[in-house]
Amino acid sequence: MARTPLFRYLRRALDLARVANAAGRPTAEILDFERSAARWNRRDLLATSAVASAGLALGCGRFGGKQAAAPAPAGRETDDVVVVGAGIAGLTCAYRLMQAGVGVRLYEGQKRIGGRMWSLRGHFPEDLVCELGGELVDTGHETIHALCAEMGIELDDFEQDDPRVSRDLWYFGGRRVSDAEVVAAFRPIAAKMDEAWEGITGDYITYADPAGGAAIDRMTMAEWLREAGAEGWFYDLLDVGYTTEYGLDIAEQSPWNLLMLIDTNPDPFRIFGDSDERFHLRGGNDLLPTRLAEKLGERISTERRLVRVAGTPSGGYRLTFDKAGGSEEITAARVVLTLPFTLLREVELDLDLPAVKRKAIDELGYGTNAKLMVGFSERLWRTQGGSNGSVLSDLPFQLTWESTRLQPGKAGILVGYTGGRRGVEIGSGTPEQQSELLCRDLERVFPGIAALRIGEALFHWPTYPWMKGSYACYRPGQWTTICGAEGERVGNLHFAGEHTSLDFQGYMEGGAESGARAAREILVDLGLAAPEADEPADAAEPEAAAATFGRRDLLAALG
Structure with a gap:
């Protein structure tokens, strides 16, 4: 993948x-x-x-595409569960628990929901949409496909694009x-x-x-x-x-x-x-977290930043959140943490965690990818270059692709995608300056493209305070000392997020399927789902x- x-x-x-x-x-x-x-x-x-x-189903992973049990009878409530983080992992987990009749509350540190599924609308002409975060959906991403079907979201199939480009x-x-x-x-x-x-x-x-x-x-x-x-x-x-x-x-x-x-x-x-x-959610990828949030309604509390998790004498958990004007403490029998480890390592975890779990939280590597979206008055790469806009190069822009495939209109958007040191460096200066540099280099590949530039937007994930990185990336030694520990539960403390997925780490699917997996762990504990049998x-x-x-x-x- x-x-x-x-x-x-x-x-x-x-x-x-x-x-x-x-x-x-x-x-x-x-x-x-x-x-x-x-x-x-x-x-x-x-x-x-x-x-x-x-x-x-091509690309089906170890946990991919597993569905939660059928909803429990209306009105049935069991022990409360607290889910922390309203990205696709937390939303999927909370939604599946709600469907099964489990009392669930979802807390998010920032005001918006959706995490790294974040679409940009109204910035470029002709109502073009691009993605600040996760963008592409694979045919094997069964959890995302299933959720889109449930939420009534259509997907654009890039196989229908013009084969000549x-x-x-x-x-x-x-x-x-x-x-x-x-x-x-x-x-x-x-x-x-x-x-x-x-x-x-x-x-x-x-x-x-x-x-x-x-x-x-x-x-x-x-x-x-x-x-x-x-x-x-x-x-x-x-x-x-x-x-x-x-x-x-x-x-x-x-x-x-x-x-x-x-x-x-x-x-x-x-x-x-x-x-x-490849697929893309028609109208923008953040339609999926938005519709999941609509289903969850008042079960979601935003602007609650987790600062501490501690055990209670009864075997539950006490969570402390910072909020405007003070703090808030809540208790729960079960907790699901979906925060990226870049943020979880800043939370006080007054818990007896295995050494390998601590190591994973403290040391797991994260990429420094950034996205520079540049708008053009026409899609020159198609008309002159016979290209779909995907270019990999040793020039500073590193990688581009078209973010407006199958979107109507004459104008188009290319994404400049960078990582490593260059991903960090692109956060300096202004978006306009970085856009000029990208167009200067793209002139070598698509002559005349710089004159067609009509706007830009830059999102720098390495410095975004609610992420501090792009997605998990194993550093030397981490496959054999960390891999697999990220998603392991500790008692009634569960973990989800793309970083916890064995098969889809770094993908939107990794967030969604790990959220579904954490929900299923809880449903099995509560007797609301049968343990998974071997295939x-x-x-x-x-x-x-x-x-x-x-x-x-x-x-x-x-x-």
């Missing part, structure tokens, strides 16, 4: 490089076959295979780099990535089971790439790609952030093309068959 549009292709390039290595065929032949096979695989396989009849661009060393060059450069690195996985003994690498991954985890990604032989423009491409995708410079990231690109059981859609058909062995057969088809049949066709 990917948080940014171009990163989807980076994963696809890796998959194609691995297939080329396994088949022992030239890169050009693999690319030709991939282009001819993609349409059949995407359309006909779904129509004819057992995958369709089984309702296979579907080109993702790589611009490194002062020139455009072709797809074939990227795949060819990936081949030796892909082989090293496969070698790294040979010593791993499990499907997950976590603090509880490092699975043989500790030695690599202690390295930096930059060190691992150099040892693997990455150099020149391709090293720079991976550097920028991972800096923007995860939010920290690669000298501050674990190599496992890179190595987790490998899917040990790739489905046919990843082999034959891009598996992540039947035959339930995975269609997916396994599809994965086998993808790799085996491709190699057979080439042979």
